[in-house]
Amino acid sequence: METSAEAHLQRKVSSTHAGSLRSSSTVKESMMVGFDDVLLQLLDKLTGGHRNRQIIPIVGMGGIGKTTLARHIFEHALVKEHFDLCAWTTISQTYNVRETLREVLYQVSGDSRDDLSDENELGEKLHKYLLGRRYIIILDDMWSVEVWYKMRFFFPDYNDGSRVIVTTRLSNLAAEVTDSNSIGMRFLDDVYSWSLFSKTVFGDEGFPLHLEEIGKKIVGKCKGLPLSIVVIGGLLAKSELTLEYWEHIEENLSSTVNSENDEYCLRVLKLSYDHLPAYLKPCFLYMGMFGEDEKIRVAELMRLWVSEGFLKPIINKSSKTIANEYLMELVDRNLILVHRFGAVGNIKYCKMHDLVRDLSFQEAEKQRFYYVLGQHCPRGINSRRRIFIPGSTSDKTVRDALQTMSRARSFICHDDRVPQLLDFRFFRTLTTYKCSSEYSQENVFQSVNLRYLSAEFRDEFQIPSSISLLWNLHTLIVSCWGGLKTAPVEIWKMHQLKHVEFVYPGMYLPDPPSGHSDVMMENIETLKGVIDFNLNEEVVKRIPNIKKLYIRYKHKVMDRVKCLSYLHCLSKLETLRCFIDDGSDEYLQSISFPHSLKKLHLQCGNFFHLEEILEKIGSLPLLEKLRLICGQFATRSWEIVEGQFPSLKYLSLVWCGDMECWTLEGSCLPRLEQLYLGYMESLEEFPSEIGEIPTLKSIGLWSCSESMAVSLKKIVEEQEELQGDPSIHVRVRSFNVSQELQSLATPNFRVVKR
Numbered sequence: 001m002e003t004s005a006e007a008h009l010q011r012k013v014s015s016t017h018a019g020s021l022r023s024s025s026t027v028k029e030s031m032m033v034g035f036d037d038v039l040l041q042l043l044d045k046l047t048g049g050h051r052n053r054q055i056i057p058i059v060g061m062g063g064i065g066k067t068t069l070a071r072h073i074f075e076h077a078l079v080k081e082h083f084d085l086c087a088w089t090t091i092s093q094t095y096n097v098r099e100t101l102r103e104v105l106y107q108v109s110g111d112s113r114d115d116l117s118d119e120n121e122l123g124e125k126l127h128k129y130l131l132g133r134r135y136i137i138i139l140d141d142m143w144s145v146e147v148w149y150k151m152r153f154f155f156p157d158y159n160d161g162s163r164v165i166v167t168t169r170l171s172n173l174a175a176e177v178t179d180s181n182s183i184g185m186r187f188l189d190d191v192y193s194w195s196l197f198s199k200t201v202f203g204d205e206g207f208p209l210h211l212e213e214i215g216k217k218i219v220g221k222c223k224g225l226p227l228s229i230v231v232i233g234g235l236l237a238k239s240e241l242t243l244e245y246w247e248h249i250e251e252n253l254s255s256t257v258n259s260e261n262d263e264y265c266l267r268v269l270k271l272s273y274d275h276l277p278a279y280l281k282p283c284f285l286y287m288g289m290f291g292e293d294e295k296i297r298v299a300e301l302m303r304l305w306v307s308e309g310f311l312k313p314i315i316n317k318s319s320k321t322i323a324n325e326y327l328m329e330l331v332d333r334n335l336i337l338v339h340r341f342g343a344v345g346n347i348k349y350c351k352m353h354d355l356v357r358d359l360s361f362q363e364a365e366k367q368r369f370y371y372v373l374g375q376h377c378p379r380g381i382n383s384r385r386r387i388f389i390p391g392s393t394s395d396k397t398v399r400d401a402l403q404t405m406s407r408a409r410s411f412i413c414h415d416d417r418v419p420q421l422l423d424f425r426f427f428r429t430l431t432t433y434k435c436s437s438e439y440s441q442e443n444v445f446q447s448v449n450l451r452y453l454s455a456e457f458r459d460e461f462q463i464p465s466s467i468s469l470l471w472n473l474h475t476l477i478v479s480c481w482g483g484l485k486t487a488p489v490e491i492w493k494m495h496q497l498k499h500v501e502f503v504y505p506g507m508y509l510p511d512p513p514s515g516h517s518d519v520m521m522e523n524i525e526t527l528k529g530v531i532d533f534n535l536n537e538e539v540v541k542r543i544p545n546i547k548k549l550y551i552r553y554k555h556k557v558m559d560r561v562k563c564l565s566y567l568h569c570l571s572k573l574e575t576l577r578c579f580i581d582d583g584s585d586e587y588l589q590s591i592s593f594p595h596s597l598k599k600l601h602l603q604c605g606n607f608f609h610l611e612e613i614l615e616k617i618g619s620l621p622l623l624e625k626l627r628l629i630c631g632q633f634a635t636r637s638w639e640i641v642e643g644q645f646p647s648l649k650y651l652s653l654v655w656c657g658d659m660e661c662w663t664l665e666g667s668c669l670p671r672l673e674q675l676y677l678g679y680m681e682s683l684e685e686f687p688s689e690i691g692e693i694p695t696l697k698s699i700g701l702w703s704c705s706e707s708m709a710v711s712l713k714k715i716v717e718e719q720e721e722l723q724g725d726p727s728i729h730v731r732v733r734s735f736n737v738s739q740e741l742q743s744l745a746t747p748n749f750r751v752v753k754r
Helices: 036-047 066-074 077-082 097-109 119-130 145-154 171-177 190-202 209-222 226-237 243-253 262-274 281-289 298-307 319-332 354-366 395-402 437-442 465-469 489-493 537-542 563-569 611-618 688-692 706-723
Strands: 054-059 085-090 135-140 163-168 337-341 347-351 386-389 410-413 429-431 452-457 475-480 499-502 526-531 548-553 575-580 599-603 625-629 637-640 650-654 661-664 674-678 698-702 729-734 749-753
Touching: 036 054, 036 066, 036 077, 054 066, 054 171, 066 085, 066 135, 066 163, 085 097, 097 119, 097 135, 097 145, 119 145, 145 171, 163 171, 190 209, 190 226, 209 226, 209 243, 226 243, 226 262, 262 354, 281 298, 281 319, 281 354, 298 319, 298 347, 298 429, 298 452, 298 475, 319 347, 465 489, 537 563, 599 611, 611 637, 661 688, 688 706, 698 706, 706 729, 706 749
Parallel strands: 054 163, 085 135, 135 163, 386 410, 410 429, 429 452, 452 475, 475 499, 499 526, 526 548, 548 575, 575 599, 599 625, 625 650, 637 661, 650 674, 674 698, 698 729, 729 749
Antiparallel strands: 337 347
16 A cells, blocks of 8 residues: 555646656655555445444554555445435544544534533534434544543444444554454565556656666565555655665665564654755754644744744745755655635645654654653743643643743744743744733733744733834734734734734724835735735735735725725735625725636625626736625626636635526636635526536535426536546535435535435
8 A cells, every 4th residue: 555644745836847756846745555455345344234233343554555446445435325414533642532522423414613622512413413314433543442431322333224333553453443344454565566666766767777776675675565665666766766875765774674663664754854955954854843744834833933033045035935846855755634625726724644744753752853741841942942832731731831941933832821921032933822911911012033923812811012123024913803903003013913813703993104105014925814904005015015914804994995996006916805794895896816826715795796707816926816705696697708717726605695597608608717606595596517627526505495406417427428437526515415415426426415
């Protein structure tokens, strides 16, 4: 099997010239190599004649492919057809029963509410929802049988053929959850190991003859462990094609293959780390601070890299571009996993395999790269520059430690209890949550060296005017739960700011100081969470390089209703999210979009006439993603004519009322890949031209009319007859799934009850 715990090798995100490094800017495809018989065996256990609920453990050492096998099962067409409900959750060593139950409940029911604080309440609700439905639940990476004992009664057993798959490294745990049904993973033999190695290093290209002999020696020393083969293959895919270099790799491997435990894997991974360029090593080590199995938001990660000074400046390249190149290099080397792609192909979330995270953590500890504060505060830590405080650390330990950490430059705390800090004037990075107002005003906003500040403030907190003293600050993320506040006018004097985010409920931004036309925020690229933003000629001049803007209009202010007409002056704006509350639709009547726009998320009032704005949106030459929420079609129809939406890849319409007819003319939407419609009850039929869009890959319907699903099914069948293989994957979700709607279901046309 080509990968282990989190599907290391995923689909390609870009291609490279044949003469360049083979895996540059790619994420390799996930494949099964050598385990077809195990896959068939597991499929038989899942769909076989046993009617009682079956617990099926997949057992093997770390990196041998347990999760990859489970993932292939989870995505297998036969499994999707056989089971009514499917859910996947990762347990890990530091499990949380409540969060696990909540994740399973969300996946099977779509219920994302967080109002059930007790795990028993969550479990009972999950039990009621699963009752009477054939389900498959995958519990990935289980380390303790206690978590199973706490959850097993919430998975009903009513002789309907339901299944629970558990992946674990521990054979004794597998024996405790069931007395049979275990699937034991084995190592790859020489043939399959070589096949996996060849595909990892060279893809579909031929293996150079002068490297075959040394390549087989390297593969032999990996001893059939897929993780080792993938990591070494990923390293060599980025290396020189010289016999001397490969011999060097083989010689270094020889000292690591004697152990059969996870230390062996870590030493193999260590070799991959040793061969990282110097500029990538701190970025890799920094990621060890994120939790096991944590989904890491890429945008946040890259901003932290910038604030820590990890990026090597490159002429004519922005820090964001450089950070993205660093990320892709780590992905190419299989040290970072792509967890989720965005709608237009960008990487939104990444993860680390647990063995890779162990490597990062151990190397950071050896090099004193950062200090993780545990339950005890040892002496002699006053020289540490980066301090990470896990959520489990007690307040007393934190207070005691901070007395001796006067030289700290970075403070990252994911706890909800932050004590009063002392004088941290040298801080560069500060990420904390739920700070008191007293603490923040007296300490945080006088840390003149701060580059990155992310904090959530309680009570009636107000950002003080002293914020302008933070002249190095480039990232400001603030959440004030005491109600809407107004930022101080001094914020306009902060020339270094690049990213400003006012988290819910947002914040008012005052007009720039009058008589100070030289006050500019020339570096700001992202501005989020601004309420009733008064865009005017003076404001747009002061933010000339803005690329991402999130705004909301809650109140109609007559002297501002034309402020959105100034959007077209923001010539570098690429992403716009604009929310208009009911009663404030006049703001949209004068809106004018810049031609640079690539992503648009627009929420209108319920009675706004969408025809007034869709013609403007359709003419945007670079727009790739459009999400439109609420509003209504006064003419009850929407006609997209040839030439409109020339670059659109993603289109989503939700609660857009009264659209009864949708027509497409000519070759419009030539690049559309994903289409989602939600709560469009008035629309009865899909335009047949949808099936003629060659790039279209997926369509989702949420609570739309049954007749629309029927018409879409006909379109899909016609395309399958013409093309042979299905090219459009459809997912229909509805609260009420009739027998007729259920009869439409196929592996390529999924029908799910919400």
